[in-house]
Amino acid sequence: MANIVADTQIHGHSIKGEREERRKGTKELCSIVRLFLPLLPFLLSSLSSFSQDTKAKELYAQSIKLFGERKADEAIPYMEQAIKQDPNFTDAYLKLGQLYEFTKRYDPALAVYRNAIKLQPDSPASGAAYQSLSTTLLRLGRYGEALPYLEKYQTMFAPQSAQAKRIARQIETARFAQEAIQHPQAVDPKPLSSILQTTPSQYFPVLTADEQTLVFTALKPEGDEDLMTATFNGETWSPPTSLASNINTPENEGTASLSADGRTIVFTACQGRKGFGSCDLYASHKTGSDWSTPENLGPAINTRYYESQPALSADGRQLYFVSDRPGGKGRRDIWRSDLTTTGDWNEPVNLGEPINTPFNEASPFIHPNGQSLFFASEGHIGMGGYDLFVADNCASGWSSPTNLGYPINTSEDQASLFVSANGTRAYYSYEEQKDGVSQKSRLYTFDLPESLRERIKPVSYLKGIVTDAKTKKPLAANLELIDLKTNQVVSRVQTDSQTGQYTAVLPSGGEYALYVSQPGYLFKSLSFDFTQKTKGDAMSLTVPLEPALAGTSANETLNNLFFETGRYDLADKSKTELDHLSTFLQANPTFKVEISGHTDDKGDAAINLALSQKRAQAVVAYLAKAGVEASRIKAVGYGKTRPLVPNTTDENRRLNRRIDWKLL
Template sequence: MQAFAQRQAVETINLLNQAIERDTGYTEAHLKLGQVYEFTRQPEQALEAYQRAIRQQPDKPSSGLAYQFVGVYLLKRGQYSQVIPYLERFSKFFAPHSAQGKRVERLLQTARFGQQAIQNPLSVKPQPLPAAVQAYPSQYFPVLTADEQTIVFTVLKPEGDEDLMTATRQAEAWSAPVSLAANINTVRNEGTPSLSADGRTLVFTACNERNGLGSCDLYITKKTGNAWSDPQNLGAVINTSGWESQPALSADGRRLYFVSDRPGGVGRRDIWCSDLGDDGEWKKPYNLKTINTPFDEASPFIHANGRTMFFASDGLVGMGGYDLFMADSTANGWSNPQNLGYPINTADDQAALFVTANGTRAYYSHEEAGDKQRSKLYVFDLPESIREKIKPVSYVKGIIADAKSKKPLNATIELIDLATNQVVTRVKSDSETGQYTAVLPSGGEYALYVQVPGYLFKSLSFDFTQKREGEALALSVPLEPIVSTDKGGPKSETLNNIFFETGRFDLAEKSRTELERLVQFLQQNPKVQVEIAGHTDDRGDAAANLELSKKRAQAVVNYLAKAGIPATRIRSAGYGETKPLVANDTDENRRLNRRIDWRIL
């Protein structure tokens, strides 16, 4: 004991072993030996010493220290079956509702969950990303665009600096990573990025910045053409004098989840959420109280469907340390988090997960123990048991340009749920390139509107009521200017979200979204006069089709008139089956020919 007090570890171990040689049943010596091995960071030797003490005096409170170490150490190693008997006996030392009793019970829950999870493994086969991408000793926190063609991640450089890097994919080959931007990476640390679906809005963490509000703050930057704007601190609404990190942007960049240790949370580090207002300012964050625990949550990721969140927690029952969970946002709040299972989760801490828009693959980083700590990027196919819980999304991407000059346009693209008339997604096209990417949810009917001041708006219709799998669409959109240089004026546009029952001319309720857009356009352009034209396919009597087309066009005009558009600015016309867009030779072509067009007079 004198040697131990003087921190003479080698001498202490030698003397304790001599004592044990004289009396192998000397339990106190085994306990003290375990403590010294703990102190000198020799866990294997500590485990053996403590296990000997437990075997000699399994029911004495003095063995509590040994039980504590053995329980925690075996759990960290994932030896769940071996640790359960120790924890069950240890739990009998305490009253069930005491603080220590609850702590041991929590360890027992972890051990039983881990044992069950290992007995029922998921089919997961992680593959490292190509060596060309893994150019640093450690790279982690990967995020990708919706099309999986661009990846951004954090690297730890040999000099200890964290920076953001990016790589792009051509076919199946990844480029070597390059610095995201010289005006983003500094000599200080930047990391944990989050990208919008189109890859043109990025939120990241920077620590100890000169214009920071706390130890670590969140910053935002936007990409135009190939240039990123100078990062802006998200301000005092989002950042505090404490710690803000690990952002997760929604696909359209209008909702932000992040981790903070600010006051008012459930635990020490909680997940918070803020929405972007129509004024372009972030609203006061709110705490995800049904997700957060009295312990720590970390690395949230919101799937492109806007409702499924993946996150790490050390407060929910798992396999030890931080496990990855998923939960869905519903009309009644967040669903109970579900552990992703083994081997996605193990006894090691799990950092973060990025799941692709179509819900088929996941990207993550994994630390590999060795001579030096290394972290690599991996991808794996999600098991069907997880995939079926994720509502996949499609995405549409392309270029928006002037139909005549081909000049790229800075357009607003809005996706509307026709059942609720609510905006699901709102994004902008790149003002230099005209490129855009918009996420298309599955399982509903949606209208997509492309608008630029001075141009006719374009409406597109997507019916995903019968589809589950996310499918990518390439769709470039030419817009017709209101004031045309052509003698014939601008071409007509089809109102793709006007709906009628077969053979009828009364407007279906889900047509309201489209009609309101047309009203809005006419209100914003008070000098414009339009013709609303009805068309049918070639089925049935030609005269009856002509009459039906006239009545359908008139129904739209009547709606506009009731909305306050002067009758002098709108007129209706019916053309029956005389002006088909395509040959009436398939059901799909006939559907295209049954339409309402509008054009500037």
């Protein structure tokens, strides 16, 4: 999985700058230019004091002059001749190695660095050669070769010096990488689909929870980057199309993030839109098939500094992103903001340690389980450059990040990863190379290895349509998922107001109530017990809401009321359901309701009838205590006389043991 496409914003370059660089040449070549140019003033001004040969000095100076004119290939022969003229010309070896490296000729570069070291292996004057040689070997993934040079180089500095500490990190990287390569992860990346390859490069894929809608950044022949989308029908992907004409512009759009239902997108733009700083985050919302005009996320999120690489939570109510604003732990950190009930973003909070480091973090992705954070970092020990890590949001805070291992991580930069809701698949982009130069980037997928699947708590998702039970027309409605153990809201989503479609993520490992509501309708409660669930499964459900009209025969089941067998005491986890019913009745003070208890056919009929009555009365008592007038609520026990389904199986009997409510 080497050479995942580099995020244009990881290295501090605007999207426009990325486009202009591509017009001049390949992205990789420009990256080398940016690394090498800081040395240029030194190269142009310093003739080596190690050569006493006038001809060698002249050849050296001519080579430096040609490189200053961007003629690296022409500069190399002059530097080679300088070394032939004076074989002890240490500085010429170093500069020739840099020229070879600049032109992607790594083996010759390594050879001349080694020759420079051989001239004075124990002298601090060879320090630059040690540094260049070991850094190049690390970048090429040749860790075993780099280690002895690093260890020798480290002895040239005081143990607590900044340089010694920097070399110690490189030594730690080499040893970590050697160990990782000896214990590789079982991954087998495969191209996502050739149908998607309609532009020179595609990268940064994000998907909906059902993995049927894909959004990615596409680099077009003219250098423009746009957001593209495609759909999966279960077998093949559709040809990609522009996400929306009011999102894509002649400027560049990129690094998008989708909510689980695919109806909210946040993306980065650095030019062409009125913003607060160098790069800002924008959001758009989908209704039917139309995306709204993108809006800047505002001054809480965007500042005069750099904001990019957004990651939305599944319900779109939490946002992770990267910024270099003041108050961070390093240069670029990961921050988080929560959406308020009024639709505004709270002041972002830095994730702090152990996520952020004094170096750069990038490309966060929060898994739909809301706990597993994937991100790239050059600060945590890995295999060199940016590696991918995962950390978990626990009750005590964030866990220490775990390196995803080899070959997910390599000596090259790994930019980002998207992991499916059920935790079985990952999506990313891979840069195909020729002679060390990136040619194109393609979308890939692979099955997550078992060691990582065990780490990631999978989630299920429920999708479908909310309709009017009478007219069958789609409804705008609110869906609220609540943890029955804590009575805390896990997520809130809304249906598409035109289509009634919804997608709600259902976490594993607990009991949850899902409430579907809309003013003017009876709310519907659904119950999900995932306490024994170990993998995420998809469910599809059409939810009809009954109009709130008195005197109709419509009734709803309170699916999240819990009683012990043969008893009528309400379990504590019934509070969520009863509070929702109480809220509904207090919001509609003219409504009167009947609370009816029902049992299955097991046991004595008279006992069942009495039990059903007492259970209904327990509900009425709770509602009255909550402030609902007793005259508005009536308890009736029907025992086994009104089954929903035949009492022929244990599951059917479970369905028949229930509490219903209806308007009178």
